[in-house]
Amino acid sequence: MGIVNLTPDSFSGDGLTGSVADALFHARAEWEAGADILDLGAESTRPGAAPISLQEELDRLLPVLEKMRDWEIPLSIDSSKPEVMRAALAMGACMINDINALRVPGALEAVAASDCGLCLMHMQGKPRDMQRDPCYKDVIGEVRGFLAERVLACQDVGIAPERLLLDPGFGFGKNLLHNVTLFRYLPKLMVNDLPLLVGVCRKRMIGELTGGREVDERLSGSLAAAVVAAEKMNGQALVIRAHDVRATKDALTVWSALTGREKS
Numbered sequence: 001m002g003i004v005n006l007t008p009d010s011f012s013g014d015g016l017t018g019s020v021a022d023a024l025f026h027a028r029a030e031w032e033a034g035a036d037i038l039d040l041g042a043e044s045t046r047p048g049a050a051p052i053s054l055q056e057e058l059d060r061l062l063p064v065l066e067k068m069r070d071w072e073i074p075l076s077i078d079s080s081k082p083e084v085m086r087a088a089l090a091m092g093a094c095m096i097n098d099i100n101a102l103r104v105p106g107a108l109e110a111v112a113a114s115d116c117g118l119c120l121m122h123m124q125g126k127p128r129d130m131q132r133d134p135c136y137k138d139v140i141g142e143v144r145g146f147l148a149e150r151v152l153a154c155q156d157v158g159i160a161p162e163r164l165l166l167d168p169g170f171g172f173g174k175n176l177l178h179n180v181t182l183f184r185y186l187p188k189l190m191v192n193d194l195p196l197l198v199g200v201c202r203k204r205m206i207g208e209l210t211g212g213r214e215v216d217e218r219l220s221g222s223l224a225a226a227v228v229a230a231e232k233m234n235g236q237a238l239v240i241r242a243h244d245v246r247a248t249k250d251a252l253t254v255w256s257a258l259t260g261r262e263k264s
């Protein structure tokens, strides 16, 4: 999954300035680099970020979506707002990636009637304060328990489980030890054998593990993490969310060749 960031304040080092042309250029490059799906997000979820209004989110997203729908590329929309979900699905998006795991009132209903894919992510707290003092007694059990509860919430509104992807939400209300523990026990987070999505590309945990590397110096660490995720999942379905699509694909291709295991 290639990341297309439509936030003006992205801290991943490739933040776009809000221009549709820039976003399209970036998206095209990721597609040509071999992404299987592109994830478009207009609301910043960086630690400390404030929410944006519905209108602002639509204004950032819809012009890009309008242009991209002709490309016939599978598009995922990173949003928690039911209105954004409905608008994006009406414009041909095939997946909703929700860091709130459809907990906003109306979100479950907004996606239930469609047949889109859904990524349900764990987050403790809200972006504004989630990194203040993340706290767990049993991080694996709590994250897995949350994901299991959201799978049931989906089931209750008639969402077929085949539509779901689950995500531990690296960096979302987690300190380094929490993130590392989740990563080490990745397969333990699985619920009903549903595929996992892992998003650690260029994140702070990669910086922390490499002695404080800055965002633009985290490629090697991110690739190592992608390979470890593939290894841990041992053939179970996995989606890697990444900025550096070509490099990530190459790393996984070499992993696959040298292990004789398939990229799932």
Ligand code: 8Y4
Pocket: 011, 012, 041, 045, 046, 078, 097, 098, 099, 119, 121, 167, 169, 170, 197, 198, 199, 200, 201, 202, 203, 204, 215, 241
């Ligand atoms: C550098 C680069 C530092 C990126 C931080 C970041 C996830 C996600 C994000 C994730 C799913 C981000 C929207 C945060 N992360 N969605 N979204 N899973 N499903 N931070 O891990 O990329 S945004």
